Amino acid sequence: MTVTYDGLRIADADRCGELEAQLFPGDDPWPATAFIRELESEHNHYVAARVDGRLVGYAGITRLGRKPPFEYEIHTIGVDPAHQGAGIGRELLNRILDIAVGGVVFLEVRTDNAAAIGLYESVGFTKMGLRKRYYRVSGADAYTMRREAEVRA
Numbered sequence: 001m002t003v004t005y006d007g008l009r010i011a012d013a014d015r016c017g018e019l020e021a022q023l024f025p026g027d028d029p030w031p032a033t034a035f036i037r038e039l040e041s042e043h044n045h046y047v048a049a050r051v052d053g054r055l056v057g058y059a060g061i062t063r064l065g066r067k068p069p070f071e072y073e074i075h076t077i078g079v080d081p082a083h084q085g086a087g088i089g090r091e092l093l094n095r096i097l098d099i100a101v102g103g104v105v106f107l108e109v110r111t112d113n114a115a116a117i118g119l120y121e122s123v124g125f126t127k128m129g130l131r132k133r134y135y136r137v138s139g140a141d142a143y144t145m146r147r148e149a150e151v152r153a
């Protein structure tokens with residue numbers, strides 16, 4: 001299986017919405033329109049993973065603040081369940097973190113999402129706080145995580 005990586009495009013929005021519904025069923029998955037809005041913002045950077053031209057993963061990060069030193073926030077990352085566990089999530093994460101070199105990076109993750117927490121910790125994120133009932137639909141809690149500027153993936 002050959003996986004290729006490039007930029008996420010507006011034309012991918014429908015497929016992203018489809019994957020979100022599969023990956024975050026009880027947690028207000030983003031519709032295609034949310035991806036279009038994300039891709040239209042110049043402060044966001046989204047990457048895509050494809051197998052035989054079909055989108056199997058995506059990840060996005062945003063730059064916060066108007067002037068350096070910038071901070072960054074990971075907005076989303078997802079891999080098609082049929083392709084999880086093959087290193088695609090790690091590669092997507094490394095690619096969006098390349099954008100954030102020299103900056104602190106933040107994210108939120110469900111406290112019961114062991115796979116994502118394991119991935120984030122392996123590239124230098126640490127838990128910094130707990131947001132009770134962060135996910136409004138499910139009522140699940142989130143950890144806020146932080147990765148220091150000097151850490152490299």
Ligand SMILES: CC(C)(COP(=O)(O)OP(=O)(O)OC[C@H]1O[C@@H](n2cnc3c(N)ncnc32)[C@H](O)[C@@H]1OP(=O)(O)O)[C@@H](O)C(=O)NCCC(=O)NCCS
Pocket residue numbers: 023076077078079080083084085086087088089090091108109110113114115116118119122
């Ligand atoms: C989190 C997610 C993006 C990881 O993608 P993936 O392609 O399966 O991950 P990889 O194969 O690159 O694995 C990377 C690391 O994740 C962790 N990981 C992956 N699956 C795991 C599991 N089932 N249990 C524990 N850790 C796991 C490991 O640290 C792994 O490192 P390793 O390669 O050294 O074992 C994927 O599971 C996913 O899409 N989950 C649903 C959406 C989601 O929860 N997104 C994050 C929201 S904050």
